[in-house]
Amino acid sequence: MRVLIAGQGAIGSVLAYRCELHGLDYRVLPRRQKQSIEFQPLDAACLRLPSAQQNPASLRGDELLLLPLKAYQVQSMLEQVSPYLSTQTLVLLHNGLGVLEKARHLAPECSFIQGITRLAAYKQQHRVTQTAQGDTHLSWVSEVNQSREQKVHAVLEELLSPVYWHQDLSEALWRKLVVNSVINPLTALHQVRNGQLSQPQYQAQIQTLIDEARALMQGLGIRGHEDLERAVAEVIEQTSDNYSSMYQDLMQQRPTEIDYINGYLCQEGQRLGIATPEHQAVLEAIHAQQAAT
Ligand SMILES: NC(=O)c1ccc[n+]([C@@H]2O[C@H](COP(=O)([O-])OP(=O)(O)OC[C@H]3O[C@@H](n4cnc5c(N)ncnc54)[C@H](OP(=O)(O)O)[C@@H]3O)[C@@H](O)[C@H]2O)c1
Known part of the structure; x- marks a missing residue:
């Protein structure tokens, strides 16, 4: 399953680093031209993230799209990619509430996971420093078949460990x-x-x-x-x-x-x-x- 990461922000870069670490197939959807991010993990040497860029027009439908964006950025991000979205699984990872309803409207065929994370990182220009490991709490807010559920859980548990799944978040x-x-x-x-x-x-x-x-x-x-x-x-x-x-x-x-x-x-x-x-x-x-x- 290909992982797509929206943006190259603080949490997005932690996720890109984890994809690198676990050898996952992943791409980023940058806002503009892709930046070269220097990433400082908690417990390893600094490295440059070599993430490849995804052209939204070539999405296939089975991707896992992670949205580690500020709450006010999610709608415009989804407006940009919605013409190319079909049956992807989207993971909302922002502080605050009130975004899910708008996101569902923009991506009606997608399935959604809502989450909160205590991962911590900050970005200064093109450098991201992770500052805490932190747990993540996730919940499906759409119907999903068992095979897709298992694949998605396996990926998210590698990327966001420790992960706690909830029936109701x-x-x-x-x-x-x-x-x-x-x-x-x-x-x-x-x-x-x-x-x-x-x-x-x-x-x-x-x-x-x-x-x-x-x-x-x-x-x-x-x-x-x-x-x-x-x-x-x-x-x-x-x-x-x-x-x-x-x-x-x-x-x-x-x-x-x-x-x-x-x-x-x-x-x-x-x-x-x-x-x-x-x-x-x-x-x-x-x-x-x-x-x-
Ligand atoms: N950082 C933390 O430690 C932390 C901890 C817990 C929760 N959170 C929450 O997690 C969410 C993400 O936080 P963050 O600190 O990672 O934010 P961030 O560093 O500002 O990252 C957001 C990134 O998304 C990019 N972006 C925005 N719109 C886009 C678009 N349409 N297309 C492509 N990229 C786009 C931004 O690009 P630009 O730079 O060009 O705007 C930015 O690089 C927030 O809700 C935050 O409250 C953060």
Whole structure:
């Protein structure tokens, strides 16, 4: 089974490296002309990724297409390739929610896997450095036959190990969404590292964001809302030295994933008739900062 990797970003390069390591047949779908990526693995010497480029017009239908893109990039990527897509399996690997429905509309014959990963890497120009191994949680969100399921599982378990398969990923997706909806905008707005959010002056705002998100989870019947405070506190502690992706995106004047994190929570609030004023306030504050840069 040929693996296609959309883009040459941080996570995409980790996946290309893993394909190299396991001798898998893979290609990349770059945005423009393919870049030459220098990749620094966690535990091996730096190497140049020799990934070959795929012409979308020559897709066959049986490929496994990995989409390690920012949430706001998935739709335009799929618009570019949708004329050539047929029955591929697509793996969505982004932070935030609200993309799956649009992706399905653009690739109606494809089967989908939704995932969240704790792999970590960052890209500076043409160099990608992996910073954590991290587990990955995946779930099929389409019907699939057993033979294809087995082939896809074998590949993804090589590429994303350790992988945990779920019948229903809603709880894991929402818990990650809530953690991101607190840490990302607050670190970006207050211009602090993740660990500084454990200081007393941020606790009231963190609790309000959690309470609003918990009401949404309860409204939707999603489990796992009881100990959201602990989930947020653990990530703040485990990543205390890090600058969040939203902090870095704002500093570098790049778009952020806010519309798919706090924005998604606000949309769900409107749909369910549940107030989310604190999420709305941080959404507007991040939009204002983006507009000012
Ligand atoms: N990096 C991490 O440690 C990490 C950890 C956990 C979760 N995540 C999540 O994983 C997702 C991917 O993150 P990332 O850090 O890997 O992002 P990234 O480094 O920005 O990678 C995205 C890549 O996709 C490329 N791209 C965008 N649109 C494209 C298109 N239409 N065709 C081809 N390539 C296209 C981008 O190219 P340009 O550079 O030209 O824009 C960029 O190289 C995000 O949702 C992020 O929140 C990341």
